Amino acid sequence: MKFLVFSDVDGTLLNEQHALDDSTIQVVNDLSQQDIGVILASARPVQAMQGIYQQLALNTPLVAYNGALIIQDGHILFSKNILTNLGIELIELVRARFPKISVNIYSYQDWFVFEKDTWVQQEEAITATKSQLLDYHQLHAENFIIHKLLFMGEEEEIQALEVFCNQEFAGAMDFTRSKATYLECVDNQVSKLAALKFLANYLAIPQQRCLAIGDNYNDLEMICYAGIGVAMKNSPLAVQQKADWVTESNRNAGFALAMRKLLAKMGTEES
DSSP: OOEEEEEOIIIIISOTTSSOOHHHHHHHHHHHHTTEEEEEBOSSOGGGTHHHHHHHTOOSOEEEGGGTEEEETTEEEEEOOBOHHHHHHHHHHHHHHOTTSEEEEEETTEEEESSOOHHHHHHHHHHTOOOEEOOHHHHTOTTOOBSEEEEEOOHHHHHHHHHHHHHHSTTTEEEEEEETTEEEEEETTOOHHHHHHHHHHHTTOOGGGEEEEESSGGGHHHHHHSSEEEEETTSOHHHHHHOSEEEOOGGGTHHHHHHHHHHHHHHHHHO
16 A cells, blocks of 8 residues: 545534545556545444445445444454543533433443434435434443543533533543534544554554545644645635645535546656
């Protein structure tokens, strides 16, 4: 592998219908033919990316939960969970103080919820996966692992929750909005950037031979770090301003266009 493409999934690789365009499938195949590895990095759980991996015929590592879990061929390469006592404390505080917010718990390949509210139903439809109902005793089981917490709610409530979380748990956990109505929580040592660094080292690819592409704030660090950082046109302006390239939106095949630009650039360098 001579080059590494580290790509976000929703809003980047997938179109507005949460599906792969034919142009994306073709360009990923062309990248593979040129010995360029494509790694998907998402806040999604593993099972919500497996179908995408199969469509793209990938055999590279898969980065789930914003980097909290990295697997390849069913083997765990990296796993970093939230400290259980802190995770439970946060869950109970959110349920008490922000009762309208949907609380979602991810552990390895499982997605747990306390109720299947409209937010959960929407996320099930988007990711084509099913959640499981969780009871209080399961949450407090001695060996219960929390890789990620996802809070979903109206934008104003999520903003208020983000402020609360950063005040109460600063330094212990990392909080990032993957969209205006979603707040993601992982251990403070977890990020897509940390995953990029881990995998670049694991695969022996130097920083300058890495491209990172994404559309939101949880992609910003890796976009800034990579040798080439690419922002989608549908990303916030603050993300676009930090990128080396700004490509078209996911509505207009922005991922495929950026990859064609990369292939052209590498072809020029090698000629």
